[in-house]
Amino acid sequence: MCQDAPLTGSPERAARRLEEIRASRRTVLTAAASGLAFSSALGAAAPADAASPRTRKRCYVLVTDGCRPDEIEPTLTPNLHALREGGMWWPRATSMPVMETIPNHVMMMTGVRPDRSGVPANSFYDRELGEIRDMDQPSDIRVKTIIERLNKRGFTTGTVLSKEYLVGVFGERATHRWEPELYIPVSGHAPDLLTYNALTSMVDEFDPHLVFVNLGDIDRVGHTDFTGTNLRLLRQAALLDTDLLVGRFIDGLKSSGAWEHSMVIVLADHSMDWSIPTNVITLQGAMDEDPLLAGNVVIADNGGADLVYWTGPKGKLDKAVKRIQQIAEATPGVLKAWDRRTPWLRLGPESGDVVVFCQAGWRFSDPNPITNNPIPGNHGHPATRSIPFFIGGGHPAVKAGKVFSAHARTVDVAPTVAKFFGMRTPKKRYDGKPRI
C-alpha cells in the first residue's frame, strides 16, 4: 500500500528536504537547461567524462509502477508493447514479497531479498522508535546497491524517482539525483510528465551510465480509481500517457544514436488489484479481544498485506504467532497468515512475526477499518505478483524478439545491470540472476 505518502507529501516537507539537500556537504545543486534542479555528488556535476570508464554503454531501468503485465498490449500501450516485442521478454516475471513499492525497488537495486537488504515492506513497525513508519530512510537499506557498486568503479549513476519515499530510501546514493520539489497532494508523487522531463534532462545534462527511473502515475491512479474493479477507466488513461512518454524517451535514444549502446529494462514493482468497499479486513479488533494478544500486537498495514508484530514477552512468541495465525486465517478475506520465519518468504525481522496476505479483491485496513485504507486499488498480496519484465535496446546484449519461460523477478535487475557493465560478481552476492 502506498497511501500513507499523502501525509508526508506536503510542500513544507518538500521544501525542508530541499533545504537539507542544499545544506549537505556532499551534494551540489545543478540547474539544468530544462529548469529542473538536480543534486549531484560533490565533484560529479558534469557529464560522464574521462574519469568514467570508457564505455558508451548506457542502462535505463524504467519502473512502470504498479503496471499489470496484461496491460502491455498493442492498443493501450503501443510503445511498451513494441519495446517488449522487439527485445527480450519474461512472461512469468513476478514481484517478490511483500509486493510493495519500496521493497521491490530496493530488491531491484540491491539484487538481494529483504532478509538481506533489511527492507521488506513499505510500512513497518520500527521497534526502536516504537512507531509505524515508512521505510524511507537511506539507512534502512543495509547492503550496497548496484548504484554504489557502479559508482565505486567510476561509472556514473542517476535516480529519477517520482515518489517521495523512494527518494528518501535511495538517498544520496546516485551520482545524480532528481528530487521533486513538490508532490501531488493525496497521491504523493510527481506526475510522469515531470518525471519524464527530469529523465531526459538528466540524460542531456549528465548522461549517467545507469539511470533508475520510477514512473508513478499508473500506480497512483490505480490506487484511487473507483472504476477499477472492472472498468479501470482512469487507469487506462494513465497507461496511455505513460506509454507515450516511454515512447518519446525511446525515440530520443534512437535519434541521438544512443540506442545502439543502450539496454532499457522495463518492469513493474508489483501489479494492482481492486477491492469493493465491503471487502475490507481489519485484524486489530480481533487481536485486541484475545486475552493473550490484547495490548501486545501492532499491525503495519501494507494494503494487501498486514505485518503483525508481537510486542509481548519473548517467551510467548511461538504461542502468540500461532494464535495470530489462527485468528487471521479465520477472518473472511484472508488468504494465508505466514509465520514470518517461513524460509521461502525471506523476510527479515523488520517484517514482524506474522505476515498476513489477503485474497484477490480484498484489502486490509488496520488498525482502523475506515480511515487507514479507504482506497480501492491495492497490492502487497500474492494476487499482485505478476509484473511486466522485458529488456529492449540496441546493444548487442539485447537479443531481439526472444521470449523466455524462466521465472524473472525484481531481484534480477541488479545482477543484470552488473553483467551488462562487465562487473565481476561473487557467486553468492546476489539472490537474483542476470537475464542477459
Place this chain on the structure above:
Amino acid sequence: MNETSTSVLPRRTVLATGAAGTALSVLPAGAADARRGKQKGRGKGGAKKGPGAKHPVFQHGVASGDPLPHAVVLWTRVTPTPAATPGSGKGGKVTVRWEVATDKRFRRVVSRGRFVTSKGRDHTVKLDAKGLKPERWYYYRFHALGQTSRVGRTRTAPAEDATPEHLRIGFTSCSNWPAGLFAAYRGLAQRDDLHAVVHLGDYLYESGSSNVRAHEPDHEIVSLADYRTRHGQYKTDPDLQAAHANAPWIVTWDDHEVTNDSYATGAENHQPGPVDEGGEGDYAKRRARAHRAYDEWMPARMDGTARLGDGTRLYRRLRFGTLAELSMLDLRTYRDQQVADPGYDTGVDDPERTITGEPQMEWLLDGLAQERAQWKVVGTSVMFSPLKVAALPRDVAGAINTLAPLIPQDGVYANPDQWDGYTADRRTVVDHLAANDVRDTVFLTGDIHSAWAIDVPTDVGSYPLSPTAGVEFVCTSVTSNNLKDALGTPSRSPVNLAAERAILAANPHIKYLNFDDHGFCVLDLDARRAQCDWFVIGSRTDPDTPITWTRSFATDSGASSVREVDAPVG
C-alpha cells in the same frame, strides 16, 4: 516374483554389443499396413519371429510413458504360449530382456536389463528405464523366447532447469472399441513431432457390446480376468500400437476404465450385491481389479513407481523444464457421488462434496504456482469450466445427453458428472489461481466426445468483465459417440449447428464447440503462447479415412483467454 535389473552402458560397451538385435523399421510409415495385416515377417504387434516360440510372443505392441529427465517407463506384454492369452491365467515365467538405444538400429545401446514376468501379472512387462539423458529421443525393444518386439521410440523430459524452446504433445480421449476404428490414433502415430501423448481417460470401455467391432469378452467386464482381457484386446489394435510405439504416453483414467459414472464408493453402472443374485459384487473390489489390470497394462507410474501392487495413486506431475508442468488428475477415485438432479439439487454447491478429495486438491494447488513452470497444464478427465445450457429442442437435448448428461430437459444447468457438479472444488481452484496471481494455466479435457475452446471465468456471471483464470481445451473422442452419431444426422447438419450455436450463445466464455467430429488434438507450448490444433477423422468405420485439420485456438502468455489461429503448428 517380478524382477528387473538395469545397467547403463558406457558407449564403448554399446558399440561392442549393440548390433546383436535385429533392427526393425520404426513406426509411423508402417502403421497403415499393420492395420491391414500386411507387415512381412512379423506377427501381431509388429514383432519379429525368431527361432524360439512358433507363435508371436509380442502380440500387444510396446509402449512407454511418464517421461522424466532421466527415466521413462517401458512396457510390453509377452504371450509365452498360444493359450496364455490376456486374462487366461496360463503360461509360465518368462525372462524378458530390454534395451534402450540412441539409434533405431541399436548400435548405441545406453541401458539394458532383464525383467521376469509371469501369469501373476498377466505376463505384462513394465519397468523404469533409468540413467537416460534429458530431452533426448531413445529407441527401445524387448527380447523373449527367441523373438524381438517391434521398436518403440520415446523421449525423456527436459531437465528441471532447462528452458526448452517448445513442448508439443498430442492429447486424446474416449476410445470405444465397438464404436469404430482408431483412426485418430493413426493420426497421432503418423506425427514425428510429438514429445508425448496425453490420454485423458476412457481408454477402454466396460460394455460387452458389438457394433463396428465386438468387445471381448462379450459381456460387461467385472472380474480381473475380464479387465485383463479387455486391455489385451485394445492393445491388439494396430493404430493404437503404432501410437504407443511412437512417443511416451501420459495417461489418466476416467470412469469407463472401471465402469460408467463412477465415484469413490460406487458407480451408475455397478449393481452391488451377490453375483448369484444378479449383482456385480462389491464395488471396491471391482475397482481394485480394474485398477490392478490398468497398472499391469498401462505405461504409467502409480504411486510414483512402475512396480505393481504398491499403490494406485494415479494423480501425478510431470515437469518439462521451466516451460511447463503437467498435473494429471484422478477425478474418479476420491469423488463424492454425483447429485441425482442437477437442475434443482443445490448439492452441486455443497462445500462438503468433492471431486478431487482433499489430499489431491492440496497437491493440485501446490502445483499451480508461478514458481514451478510457466505453463501450468492440468489434465482433467472431465470438463472444468462452467456450462450453462440454453433450452434446446427436447430431441436434441436428449441426443446430447447420450454423450454425457449435459442438459437437463428444462435447459437450466449442466452435467453433474463434471466439475459443474462440484462447484466448491472448482471455486477453490479458481480462487487459488486468482489469489496467487497464477497465470498461464491450461486445462486439457476429454470425456464429452466433442471439441471445445474456453476462457475459464473466475465469475461466469460477470464474464467478460471479470478476470479469467485460465483456458480449457477439450479434445473430442477417438470413436465414442458424438452428436451426429447419436442423432443419426450428417456431420455439420443444421440441427447440430443450431445446438452448438445455442450453447455458445448461452456461454459467452465458450469460444469454440464442435459436436460432430472424432479425432485428436495437438498442443504446442512455447514461452509466448500455447496453441491447440484440432484434427478430425472422416469416418470411424473406414480404415483409410482421411485425417484433416479443422480449427486452432491459442492463448497468449498472461492472457488467460483464447483467440483463433488460422493454421496448425508444424
